[in-house]
Amino acid sequence: MTNARTYGAVGLVLLAAVTAGCSGSSTGSGSGSASTSAPGNSAAPTESNPPGDIPDNQAYVAYRPTGAGFKIKVPEGWARTQSDTATVFTDKLNHVRVEAGSASSAPTVASVTKTVVPQLSGQVSKFSGAKVTQARRHAGPVVLLKYQGDSPTDPVTGKVVRDAFERYAFYRQGREVDLTLSGPVNADNVDPWRIISDSFTWQ
Incomplete structure (x- = not known):
């Protein structure tokens, strides 16, 4: 009987130890999960310029097409493409389009709404x-x-x-010059635009 009681007590001690060990492992696993989801690990990396933002230190150069009679500043270093009537300066997601032509009368809110919008x-x-x-x-009033x-x-x-x-x-x-500035809707380009x-001038 003594041996049976002794063995039974030993068995209970071992069972308690195993149970405690399992509980400790479970707690450790939970702590590991918590540290993985900590703010320092899950936060997105900081970007110096969100997508579409023109840098504050962007330099500008004068664009003065021959015989066009106007001048405008455009971002330095942007890629330039040319069509029959328009010149487009591009960098990543941003565009500056300059299109010159003749017009019999000055554009108005009504005329742009009626013709350009459609x-x-x-x-x-x-x-x-x-x-x-x-x-x-x-340069004066614009539409x-x-x-x-x-x-x-x-x-x-x-x-x-x-x-x-x-x-x-x-x-x-x-003479009419249409300047179109475009970039992602979430970009902060108020100042560059x-x-x-504001740099456009007639010559």
Whole structure:
């Protein structure tokens, strides 16, 4: 009987030890999970410039097309492409488009609403939010059209970016220059766009 009681006591001690060990392992595993989800580990890496933001230290250079009669500052180092009537400066997700031509009369809020908005609606994917107003820049009064639209699909990533657009129509003596600035809707480009649009001057 003594041996049986002794063995029984030993068995209870061993069972208690195993149970305590299992509890300790479970607690340790829980602590490991907690540390993995700690804010320092799960937070997204900080970006110096969120996607689409033009850096605050961006330098600008004068763009003065021969015989066009105007000058404007554009971001230095951006890629430049040329078509028959427009010049486009591009960097990553941002674009500056300058298009010059002749016009029989100055653009107005009514004329841009009636002609330009329907035209862009047929050209820009998921065109929306068109708002036409009279604005003022250093060169004088302008007609400003703000809208949104989807970018073309990126051939490498296959992604589509939702863009915000600002289109300024400058006019003087039968000449019209349309300046269109575009970039992702979540980008903070208020100051760079103001620098560019305010830099336009007739010559």
